[in-house]
Amino acid sequence: MRIRKFAGYRPLNWSNNQYFTQWRGNMAYKFEEILQQLQRELQAGKYPVGSRFPSANELALRFNINRTTANKISLVLLNNGILRRTGSTRAGLTVADPASAEPVIKIALIGSITHSFFAKIASGFFAAAAKNNVLVMPFNPEFKQLDSLLRKLENSGFKGIGTYSFGKLDTTLPVIYLEPDELDPPLPSVAGDTRQGGHKIIEAIKNAGHKEIAFCFADVFSDPRSARIQGMTEAALQAGWHDVEKRIFWYHRGGNSALRVLREMITAYPGLTAIATDSDDRVFQLIRAGKQLGVPIPEKITPFGFGNVEQIHHIFHFPTIEQHPFDVGVCGCETLLELIRSGNSASEKSIKIDVELLNV
Structure with missing residues (x-):
């Protein structure tokens, strides 16, 4: 099956290249650390229900991260039902009332975001999840911890997994493979052609x-x-x-x-x-x-x-x-939701997204 690239792609912004080496090593750690800190602050009542949550710019200044990473952190909190939108995107986010949160499908995304290509895949995956009122929790385990993580996901109400850079997963949950190496036998996947x-x-x-x-x-x-x-x-x-x-x-x-x-x-x-x-x-x-x-x-x-x-x-x-990694993420999330709804019956579904040669 082939699809064309999605409309509305917006590339991520990057800071000075001289900091790239340091960024690759520290970004995943910072993402998880900051997310956990904000969750603790929200649980402790630092931001009351209904109050305005800090913008991406404010989070970026506070934690010394780029705005793209700050947006991803806010999106995870939004998908988790901890924050909610009050109107347009420009209106920002407010703290949600836990008692009024609607139950949502919970899925996992397993992979690193320390490279811009995979960060774009994750962005697309989160964007599609938000559109479908789905909770995505990101994980980047060490390989020796992968089996333990998969067992926890299977026993914690997760309905499916999106993954890249980890190879074939040994799990009973539906899995969509994003930009995988060639899979044998074929498994559900989305990748640029x-x-x-x-x-x-x-x-x-x-x-x-x-x-x-x-x-x-x-x-x-x-x-x-x-x-x-x-x-x-x-x-x-x-x-x-x-x-x-x-x-x-x-x-x-x-x-x-x-x-x-x-x-x-x-x-x-x-x-x-x-x-x-x-x-x-x-x-x-x-x-x-x-x-x-x-x-x-x-x-x-x-x-x-x-x-x-x-x-x-x-x-x-x-x-x-x-290779349109953002589109790969969007399509991957939507395909995973189809697998979940169908009971994983479309077990060999493989989607290729058209690619373009630039800068010739």
């Missing part, structure tokens, strides 16, 4: 007249079923690069892998003019390596990425595949 994206990248490379190209893929995508890699290698073979396997250079996490990969590329292909990668993160790593080696990326060697990661494109301009 990265195979289509791979074809679009090679088509753009060919149309731009590039002859000497290389590929940089991370070992996390090394599964031969990886849709984005399949799309690029299929299209490259069709376009005439019959030695495509030799042109693939594998990036391994940690160390100076980007430096090693770039050295190997320019040694093997001195006339290199384009690099197709599996993500914008990979492009960013190659750009940094290029600055150390004196290799002009993206000025003379054009990189192609996946994800349209905003804090990277705020600084560097290069072609990328827009």
